[in-house]
Amino acid sequence: MTQDTLSEAEYDAITDAAAHWCMRVHAADCTAEEQRAFQQWHDTHPLHAFEYQAMLEIWDVAGDLPRPEPASVKPVAKSSRPWRQFAIAAGVCALALPLAAYSGWNLGWLPDSYQHFAATDEIRQVTLSDGSQLELNLNTDLTFSNYKDERRVTLKQGEAFFTVSHDVSHPFVVRAGEGEIRVTGTRFNVWMYQDQVRVNLVEGSVLVTSNRSLPGDGLRLGPSMQARYQQGDYMPQINQTYASDTSLTWRDGKLVLGNLALSEALPLINRYLNKPLELADTRTGAIRVGGIYNIKALNNLPDSLPKVLPVYLTRNKQGNPVINSMPQQPPKS
Structure with missing residues (x-):
């Protein structure tokens, strides 16, 4: 056969x-x-x-x-x-x-259409069956299901920029981690690494909840606003974004780190790495890093960190690189 x-x-x-x-x-x-x-x-x-x-x-x-x-x-x-x-x-x-x-x-239990999309080493543009447009960042995996009462994307990992086809009677829902983002038609970005989720709204409005099992519709974002949540959060954290915000530079193939502490920068870096970086201690995590990086070349970043920061690399039992701060020199007498 x-x-x-x-x-x-x-x-x-x-x-x-x-x-x-x-x-x-x-x-x-x-x-x-x-x-x-x-x-x-x-x-x-x-x-x-x-x-x-x-x-x-x-x-x-x-x-x-x-x-x-x-x-x-x-x-x-x-x-x-x-x-x-x-x-x-x-x-x-x-x-x-x-x-x-x-x-x-x-009864709204099963979709009439189902699509699966993944991007590995290239940014990918896709069109959903409802006409919505998506841009997928590297190492992104998501599915789309069209139900009778809602359109649903499940972001399994990675990051995507959404331009949602407007349909008031058929809400568009993105599930990411324990929470979800609900819209009818708008433009926004969702980033997820492990249990951390960040939502940036460009146009329109969205409702963001950090735990979809809790009652309520969540918090509403307007343009130039950002929501963050992670596992266990009762409500997302909301803040304003400004013209200097670099969250969407991945669409141009860039990761911009604006003098961030390593503890803040590592989740942004690690989602691109084959083996995630780890911190030896909180003192190392307080060291600040900046720069503009090509997202396709970030696997070269760990080996270059000791050249630009006061750190050195070791390996843990799993073979993942660990960043260690250089010992402080004792004061001269």
């Missing part, structure tokens, strides 16, 4: 098998024998691996769905399958038919 000669029935069989294995390998009672059988199926044909990866992305979307109350949902058809299997089965249909025909779309 080759991919060029697959019949429609054969292709559908592979899709069904991918959905089956996606459910089984995620099940708590999946046995070692099933794991071996799955791996054998997965490696038999490249299309098996391709379809399974597509199913994993659908699984990620299904994982965010609410579990419906049995009394409040009228089933589409009589079925004894558990809820999770129903969600995956609806996802399988999404590979061939619009989900608008299924109750998952009508």
Whole structure:
């Protein structure tokens, strides 16, 4: 069997098998024998691996769905399958038919379109299915799902600049870390590193919340304002930005550090590095660094730091570089 000669029935069989294995390998009672059988199926044909990866992305979307109350949902058809299997089965249909025909779309549980985008070593421009324009910074990974009641981007890592297509009745939501940014149409930037998130608004307005599980709509940003939050924050921190702000210079391929303490600069630097820099102590973190750097060449920065700062590098057990401050010279008597 080759991919060029697959019949429609054969292709559908592979899709069904991918959905089956996606459910089984995620099940708590999946046995070692099933794991071996799955791996054998997965490696038999490249299309098996391709379809399974597509199913994993659908699984990620299904994982965010609410579990419906049995009394409040009228089933589409009589079925004894558990809820999770129903969600995956609806996802399988999404590979061939619009989900608008299924109750998952009508109830707002499943999207009618799903897109995955990643940028590695080049800034990338993409267009979402709703017409919104995105610029993706290096090492950025995100997904877009179009639901009945909202358009949703999940920023898994990195940074993106959004020019959102205006639609008051269909809000645009960006999930980043534990919080989210909600808009109807505007231009803004979202940066994320580990559990830290920073939102810069250029045009329009956005609502920013640091924890989407908490009640309330969050805090509203106007143009030239910035919000920051990290895991555990009850509310985001809001501040004004000025013409000298360099947060968006990445769009020109630059990282500008304006005399920042190393403790502040490292999150901005580390998201571009193969091996993140670490600080030996708080004294080292207080050393200030500045300059303009090419974001494509930042992996060369660690080795150059001892040439411009009073520091030296060591390695930790994981092999990551550690910045150490030079010992202070004792005062002359």
